[in-house]
Structure formats: structure tokens, C-alpha cells
Amino acid sequence: MRPPITGTAGNVPFTALPPPHDGPAPLIVTWHMMDPPRSDAAFAAALPMTDVPAWRVHLAMPLCGARMVNGTTDAIVDLASQDPLMSFLHPFVEQATDEFPAALAALRTHLTTDDGPIGILGASLGAAVALRVLTGTDTPVRAAAIVNGAIRMRSVVALFPGDYPYDTHTTAIVDDLDFTTKTDTITTPLLIITGAHDHPALHADAHHLATTLGDRAELHTIPDLTHPLAEEPGIVPAPQLPQAREVDTHLTTWFRRHLA
DSSP, X not given: OOOOEEEEETTEEEEEEXXXXXXXXXXXXXXXXXXXXXXXXXXXXXXXXXXXXXXXXXXXXXXXXXXXXXXXXHHHHHHHHHXXXXXXXXXXXXXXXXXXXXXXXXXXXXXXXXXSOEEEEEETHHHHHHHHHHHHSOOOXXXXXXXXXXXXXXXXXXXXXXXXXXOHHHHHHHHHTBGGGOGGGOOXXXXXXXETTSOHHHHHHHHHHHHHHGGGEEEEEETTXXXXXXXXXXXXXXXXXHHHHHHHHHHHHHHHHHHO
């Protein structure tokens, strides 16, 4: 196996896992979760998709990986405590989506990728970024996958303490991040993976999205999987957990089928 490559693309830190062969190869871009694994390097170790003959490029979410403040996620915790929707969830998804075109162009320049449609993968909050790219941009995507995804942002906000004080503005924002209402724009094949013991609302959202998409989606439920895919602290690469290995197997099969 060839060693990982690290760097920045359009000012976005990344960890790239090369294909096993030289020459142009398809590209898969991922966005990690905010629970473990909560960095691009840790996500690459949790879900390496080693047997997919493609570049697997894991982008760092805002304030994560090389963008952490003082080497910790304390800044993210502070933002979430101020306002989980408007200080944390919404701006993180918007920033990761907005910076993606420049990052993709830089990756195309610096890595030996082919020029075809890409694969995308997101987990937890990173899934909202992948779904935003899928439904709200013109990026050509051949296949997509989400794991324990933030499919309805209202479900994610409800995980934080207290009743969120929605008003007209915040209601419009949280509803815009409800991807169960955007299924008419999802024509790309979508793999939906959910943990049997994920947060009940997120698990239910995954089933709802899969049912609505019908034959455009494939759903897999992983027994014994809660929300995280790695153990704390989830910042540096760690041995792959058995549940993550099962997720990795489904992802490998999916992307080999659609990108090979």
C-alpha cells in the first residue's frame, strides 16, 4: 500500500490515499464527522477503502485537522455552546461547501486523477456537506455515500441541550438543510449507511431518505454501530474498529461498482 499524502488544496488541509497503480485514477472526496474520527487523517484510517482503485482524498472540515485551534477541538465546543445552529452547524456546512470547488480544482492539478465525475462520501455533519454538493452544486458526481448522516439538520439541532429558539430566519436555514425535501434533485446513486444504535432521529431520517429515493438509493444498517466510527479522541489515526471495518466493506463494494 502506498503511503498517504498530506497537504492543502485551495487552503483546505487533506489526507490523500493513492490508488495502488500509477496513472490517472478516479477521485473520491470525503468529509469527516465531528465525532471520532474528527479529522481528515483519522477518517482516512477509519475508512481507508483500500481496495478501491481510486484516489481517496479526505478533506478537513473547518477548525479540524491542521485547522484546529491550539491542537484541540475546544473552539468548536465553544461555538456549539453559543448557538448550535448559527455558530456551528450551518456555517461549518456552508464553509466546507463553498471552499470545495477550489479544493477540487487544486486536487485535479496536483494529483494524477482522471477527468471523469467523482465519488463523494460524508459522515455525520460531513454528510450534510456531501448532500449539499450533490443537491446544490453542478459538480459532476458518479456515486455518493453517507454514513450516520446529518440528513435533516433539525434532527441534529435537537441533540443539543434545551429547546432551540427558532425564529423565521433560523427556521428557513434549518429547513434548507433538510435533504429529505430535496430528493427530486438527487439522481446520482446514493449509498446510505446507518448504525443500528445511532441517534434514533438520525437513524429514522436515513430510512426515510432511502424509502423516498427508492431505487436511486441503497441502504445498509450496521449492527452494534452507534454514532462514532472511532474511539476518542479521534484526532489522530487509530486502529480500525470492527464496526468501521463493516462500513468500509460496504463503501468499497459501492465505489468499486460505480467508479471502476
